[in-house]
Amino acid sequence: MRVFKDRELFLPSSVVSIGAFDGLHKGHQKLIRQAVKRxxxxxxxxxxxxxDPPPRAYFQKQIVLTSLDEKLALMEKLTVDYIIVASFNEHYAARPSADFLxxxxxxxxxxxxxxxxxxxxxxxxxxxxxxxxxFQVNTYPFVTCDQGKKISSTRIRELLKNNDxxxxxQLLGRESLKTLDV
Incomplete structure (x- = not known):
């Protein structure tokens, strides 16, 4: 796995999964696994x-669930070939959608x-x-837990408030959230 900043990587072809992936919960993992499989x-x-940081942390000052280092380590386990980490700041947020294309x-x-x-x-x-x-776009449906509730970073943040x-x-699919475990 190799890590690049935005606009540094050039490839003739690829399959790309895009997202903040904060928490890298089971839903994120399934989306990335499917893209890697494809x-x-x-x-x-x-x-x-x-x-980095995730857009919601930048705009709404929400807590970041996984540090960049932890996120990269977890993605490596998902056998991703390349990761692009865009520095999310005022300049990046102001870019028109055509720049992303x-x-x-x-x-x-x-x-x-x-x-x-x-x-x-x-x-x-x-x-x-x-x-x-x-582009050919594939949307991955929301993943739910055993109780049928949507797995999301927002839900994990709510559960944090209750120390659940x-x-x-269970939603993360792993035994820790290193960023928050002190």
Whole structure:
């Protein structure tokens, strides 16, 4: 696995999964695994495009569930070939959605995998429909837990308020959240 900043990686073709992936919970893991599987089927590299800090941490000052180092270590276990980490700041947030399309072209995205609520670009102007005009886009459905509730980083943050560590670990699919374990 090799890690790059945005606009540093050039590939002739790839399968790309995109998201903040904060917490890298079971839903994120399934989306990334599916993109990696598809990349192997197409015999092209898999790429994860993520952000540091996650946009919600930047805009809404929400707690970051996984440090960048932890996120990268977890992604390596998912056998991702390349990771692009975009520095999410004022300049990045102000970019139009077309700039993001240029980056996907630069890495030869033959397929893009995202969650069903994916938005991008300044003011979240880009959406799945817009992205589908340029790339084959696969949306991965929300993953639910045994109780039928949606697994999400927002839900994990709510569980943190109640110190419900057992359920948090079940949603994460692992025994720790190193960033928050002190």
């Amino acid at each position: 990349a192997r089927e197409l015999d092209v590299p898999s790429v994860v495009y993520t952000f 240029d980056e996907l072209i630069q890495i030869g995205a033959c397929e893009v995998w995202v969650g069903s609520d994916f938005r991008f670009g300044k003011g979240k102007e880009g959406d799945i429909k817009f992205l589908s005009n340029y 560590w057992l359920e948090i670990y």
